Amino acid sequence: MKKYRKVFILLLIVLIALQFYRPERNNSEVRDVASFEKETKPSSEVLTILENTCYDCHSDKTTYPWYASVSPISLWISNHVEEGNEHFNVSAWDSYDKKKKAHKLDELIEEVEEGEMPLTEYTWLHGGSLTENQKSAVIDWARKAHLTYTDK
Numbered sequence: 624m625k626k627y628r629k630v631f632i633l634l635l636i637v638l639i640a641l642q643f644y645r646p647e648r649n650n651s652e653v654r655d656v657a658s659f660e661k662e663t664k665p666s667s668e669v670l671t672i673l674e675n676t677c678y679d680c681h682s683d684k685t686t687y688p689w690y691a692s693v694s695p696i697s698l699w700i701s702n703h704v705e706e707g708n709e710h711f712n713v714s715a716w717d718s719y720d721k722k723k724k725a726h727k728l729d730e731l732i733e734e735v736e737e738g739e740m741p742l743t744e745y746t747w748l749h750g751g752s753l754t755e756n757q758k759s760a761v762i763d764w765a766r767k768a769h770l771t772y773t774d775k
């Protein structure tokens with residue numbers, strides 16, 4: 624038992640020490656989604672889905688839950704946000720050319736169709752995955768928006 628106690632105390636110390644490390648937050652003053660929304664014109668239903676289930680990892684401003692301040696959860700979350708934004712950032716929509724915009728919407732349709740987005744870990748504490756109705760609403764919207772970038 625003594626051996627386990629040592630290991631336990633050591634783990635505890637590591638965990639406490641980790642709390643002093645704070646990853647940088649994705650916290651712009653404003654969540655700049657105006658261009659994206661103006662161009663892709665989501666309905667209010669789709670907008671609510673995007674705001675509640677996508678923008679935390681795919682815009683310049685994340686709404687952090689309290690447990691995001693606790694290491695190592697904070698590291699895990701910041702990793703998701705960073706990687707999510709690297710692939711697709713609606714706040715950077717203006718910097719994408721037409722081809723890239725169309726491509727991102729293609730990817731979006733695919734990810735949502737396959738139930739890959741929002742990330743499963745996210746849905747654990749954010750009200751579950753998208754329902755079939757929500758999925759079709761998002762896919763219909765993305766298909767329509769896609770035409771904006773492929774029609775001449």
Ligand code: HEC
Pocket residue numbers: 672673676677678679680681702703704706707708710711727730731732734735740741742745
């Ligand atoms: C918890 C963070 C998180 C949430 C929430 C989230 N994503 Fe993602 N997303 C990621 C990460 C990480 C990646 C990159 C890795 C991957 O593709 O699995 C990604 C990749 C993507 C890509 C692929 C881009 C490319 O070029 O391959 C699209 C599109 C996307 N997400 C759309 C969405 C949509 C739409 C929602 C909401 C329905 C959403 N995501 C919710 C983290 C997230």
